[in-house]
Amino acid sequence: MKLLLVNTNQTRMPDPVPPIGLSYLASAVRDADHVCTVFDLTFRPAYEEDLKAHLRDTRPELIGLSLRNVDNTAYPKSVSFTEGFQEVVRICRQVTPQTPIVLGGPAFSLFPEQLLEKLGADYGVPGEGEIALLDLLQALQDGHPPTEKIIHPKGGGQVNLNTLTPAWDLFETNRYFRDGGSLNLQTKRGCRYKCSYCSYPLLEGSAVRQRDPVKVVDEMEFCLDKYGIDYFFFVDNVFNYPREHSIAICREILKRHLDIHWTAYTSPGVVDAEMFAIYKDAGCDALDFGSDSMSQVGLSSMSKWFTVTKIKDATRWCRENEIQISHSLIFGPPGETMASVEETIANVHECAPDVVIAMIGVRIYPHTPLARRLVKKGWIKEEDIGLEPVFYIENALREHLFERLQEEARKHHNWILPGFSKKMNHPMLFERLRAKGNKGPMWKMIA
Numbered sequence: 001m002k003l004l005l006v007n008t009n010q011t012r013m014p015d016p017v018p019p020i021g022l023s024y025l026a027s028a029v030r031d032a033d034h035v036c037t038v039f040d041l042t043f044r045p046a047y048e049e050d051l052k053a054h055l056r057d058t059r060p061e062l063i064g065l066s067l068r069n070v071d072n073t074a075y076p077k078s079v080s081f082t083e084g085f086q087e088v089v090r091i092c093r094q095v096t097p098q099t100p101i102v103l104g105g106p107a108f109s110l111f112p113e114q115l116l117e118k119l120g121a122d123y124g125v126p127g128e129g130e131i132a133l134l135d136l137l138q139a140l141q142d143g144h145p146p147t148e149k150i151i152h153p154k155g156g157g158q159v160n161l162n163t164l165t166p167a168w169d170l171f172e173t174n175r176y177f178r179d180g181g182s183l184n185l186q187t188k189r190g191c192r193y194k195c196s197y198c199s200y201p202l203l204e205g206s207a208v209r210q211r212d213p214v215k216v217v218d219e220m221e222f223c224l225d226k227y228g229i230d231y232f233f234f235v236d237n238v239f240n241y242p243r244e245h246s247i248a249i250c251r252e253i254l255k256r257h258l259d260i261h262w263t264a265y266t267s268p269g270v271v272d273a274e275m276f277a278i279y280k281d282a283g284c285d286a287l288d289f290g291s292d293s294m295s296q297v298g299l300s301s302m303s304k305w306f307t308v309t310k311i312k313d314a315t316r317w318c319r320e321n322e323i324q325i326s327h328s329l330i331f332g333p334p335g336e337t338m339a340s341v342e343e344t345i346a347n348v349h350e351c352a353p354d355v356v357i358a359m360i361g362v363r364i365y366p367h368t369p370l371a372r373r374l375v376k377k378g379w380i381k382e383e384d385i386g387l388e389p390v391f392y393i394e395n396a397l398r399e400h401l402f403e404r405l406q407e408e409a410r411k412h413h414n415w416i417l418p419g420f421s422k423k424m425n426h427p428m429l430f431e432r433l434r435a436k437g438n439k440g441p442m443w444k445m446i447a
């Protein structure tokens with residue numbers, strides 16, 4: 001079968017996102033002896049004619065659209081991406097009206113029925129696609145198209161993560177690295193934690209499945225040798241859990257004497273001084289902590305399992321090891337007060353991270369503990385948690401919170417407010433910074 005995978009993501013701020021999930025998927029498709037091509041919208045603001053030409057040239061028998069996010073998850077300046085998805089479907093239908101379209105990716109997995117209906121697609125694969133998409137290709141090849149639109153893997157199986165290899169040859173990998181400063185890879189899937197608002201356990205499962213550290217570092221070494229990529233981004237939800245798995249990856253990097261650097265998403269819940277020292281030795285120079293709040297009220301509200309003291313320890317240990325640190329925070333969850341907001345701000349100043357990324361309001365995703373709690377309380381109806389973004393902001397804060405956080409952002413250049421800020425929206429400036437060889441997450445350059 002001839003499959004065309006379309007990466008519909010066009011967001012390039014602050015950095016273009018190397019589509020690691022699609023890259024692993026394309027590789028699995030080729031390994032199963034199907035023909036796979038990729039059309040990537042990331043570097044194509046105007047893509048219609050190119051996509052039409054690609055469709056005419058390749059005549060795919062199945063088109064897979066990867067949908068990463070339904071919106072930019074920022075409040076108050078929310079931007080919906082669904083019209084963009086509709087446009088891609090329109091073009092595909094115009095050129096290849098008989099070719100079935102299958103949807104996948106995190107956005108689809110969260111809103112399967114809504115997106116199938118909105119886009120008029122034929123099929124959808126929620127969750128990881130390495131098995132279900134191959135099942136669909138096989139069924140189409142056998143002349144037995146599925147009667148159900150939502151395709152789950154036969155027997156509910158999950159892919160063996162040690163079989164993953166990226167198909168970066170199908171993407172503009174060198175450009176992703178040049179413009180984005182790093183290349184993504186994944187060392188595990190799943191998250192065992194239950195933060196109230198978070199959809200990741202729904203997307204990847206609550207059991208953590210790990211890749212063999214040797215395979216992870218094989219992938220890094222391959223990218224270093226083939227593309228000269230020497231900066232990596234571990235896109236796991238929580239790189240430092242399980243701690244020993246992350247340490248084993250570091251030891252493998254050290255064993256091979258790889259001259260590389262890396263960054264990751266981490267949690268302050270699983271930290272100690274020795275861990276950061278090993279990370280540093282293995283090339284880590286920046287970590288983004290999903291701290292969410294620096295008040296106990298905020299942490300408890302979002303079901304975080306660590307304390308403010310732990311966040312301060314993590315920040316101090318990173319600084320001692322010359323690892324740059326950013327804290328991502330969410331202001332306004334249920335129960336937050338101006339006193340807890342001030343407590344968070346004071347604690348941020350006390351521990352002085354390099355950068356603070358402050359989100360206002362909690363994006364409500366379906367089937368999360370927060371969504372269930374708010375539906376039960378009558379704050380929102382279940383059917384209203386859909387493609388149009390809804391944010392929870394504690395009522396008592398609405399009057400002062402925006403102004404208070406903007407005041408911090410005006411006074412401190414290292415405070416980024418994605419819902420307001422222009423600090424992370426300067427494409428020309430960022431391109432110049434990257435052209436000078438700056439690598440790693442863009443926030444490092446604001447610090």
Ligand code: SF4
Nearest residue numbers: 191193195198200237
């Ligand atoms: S916020 Fe992070 S740690 Fe919490 S459930 Fe989501 S992925 Fe897991």
